[in-house]
Amino acid sequence: MKFSIVVYAAPYSAEAAATAFNFTRSVLEQGHDIYRLFFFGDGVHNASRLSVVAQDENNLQQQWDQLIRDHGLDSVICVSSAVNRGIVDAQEAGRHELGAVSAYASSELAGLGQLIDATMNSDRVINFG
Numbered sequence: 001m002k003f004s005i006v007v008y009a010a011p012y013s014a015e016a017a018a019t020a021f022n023f024t025r026s027v028l029e030q031g032h033d034i035y036r037l038f039f040f041g042d043g044v045h046n047a048s049r050l051s052v053v054a055q056d057e058n059n060l061q062q063q064w065d066q067l068i069r070d071h072g073l074d075s076v077i078c079v080s081s082a083v084n085r086g087i088v089d090a091q092e093a094g095r096h097e098l099g100a101v102s103a104y105a106s107s108e109l110a111g112l113g114q115l116i117d118a119t120m121n122s123d124r125v126i127n128f129g
Helices: 015-029 041-047 060-071 077-084 090-095 113-120
Strands: 004-005 033-039 073-077 109-111 123-129
Touching: 004 015, 004 041, 004 090, 004 113, 015 033, 015 060, 033 060, 033 113, 041 060, 041 073, 041 077, 041 113, 073 113, 077 090, 077 109, 090 109
Parallel strands: 004 033, 004 123, 033 073, 073 109
Antiparallel strands: none
């Protein structure tokens, strides 16, 4: 089965982002495919590489990045949501004359067309948050 996962929740505001991560990992372990991850709204904070987490806590952003890279997942950050929240890749940082890149390179910034594409090409679209 082919899944797309949409994450609306920020990493530490509720359990939804952690649940989405655990669900995604489980789906992969069971041999299913992930067509696309889509971080939307406050969920774009899951792709921020600038968060600092206490040593005794899980760094969910790093875990997402590692999972995406380990499995070669297609991961998209909603560009409108991201820029509004200070999550930018090199292109957006340059365009807006910002001094830093805050998004993990494992995900790309793109528009809602990528979410529509994911919906059309997945057996199931699961939303968290």
